[in-house]
Amino acid sequence: MEELIKEYSLGFTMLREAIEGLTDEEMRYKPGPDKWSIHQIIIHVTDSEISSTSRLKKVLAEHEPILNSFDQDAWANNLGYDLLDREQYMLLFKLLRCSMQPILEHLTSEQSKRVGVYEDQGRFTFKQLLEYRVQHVRDHIDQIKRVKKAYQVNQTY
Known part of the structure; x- marks a missing residue:
């Protein structure tokens, strides 16, 4: 759990490093009509964080x-x-x-096993939800890398 909490705390730094030095043109480049730009990915990651922070707290409190x-x-x-x-x-x-950091730093092993229920996806422990938050950032950093590469390829034509 300690490593998970540590990576969770590094999420902002990881995102910041992923977009460092990009121009606005690069940030707004869409690799396809139904694909997101890096700008949109950043907004999405934050919107998702708004919702998930509330969910994490609900699981611990209710x-x-x-x-x-x-x-x-x-x-x-x-x-x-x-x-x-x-x-x-x-x-x-x-x-x-x-x-969330002070809450996570004082998390007990019993709290990490608390459960929240998605009507469309089933039961998840707090630890599983936190793992998903960490993976969510990783996945979108990978997506950012793919968009950056697509932009570079597009510039060579």
Whole structure:
């Protein structure tokens, strides 16, 4: 659990490093009509963090709470992601992760086994939900790398 909490705490730094030095053109490049730009990925990661921070707290505070998913494509398509301030969203992500740190540092092994229930996905322990948060950032950093590569390839033509 200690390594998981450590990587969770590094999520902001990992994201910041993934986008460091990119121009606005690179940040807004879409590798395909139904693909997200790096800008949109950053906004999505933060929106997801808003929802999941609430879920994590619910699992720790309530007895087997019902957890709700959100439609990420609907959010990306209908909330004007291209108009939102990426730096504000990066700061919000950082603040959300920092707000969880004292809770995680005092987490007991019993708390890590507490359960939340998604109606559409079943039961998950707090530890599983935290693992998903860490993996979510990893997955989107990989996606950012793929978009950066696609941009570079596109520039050679």
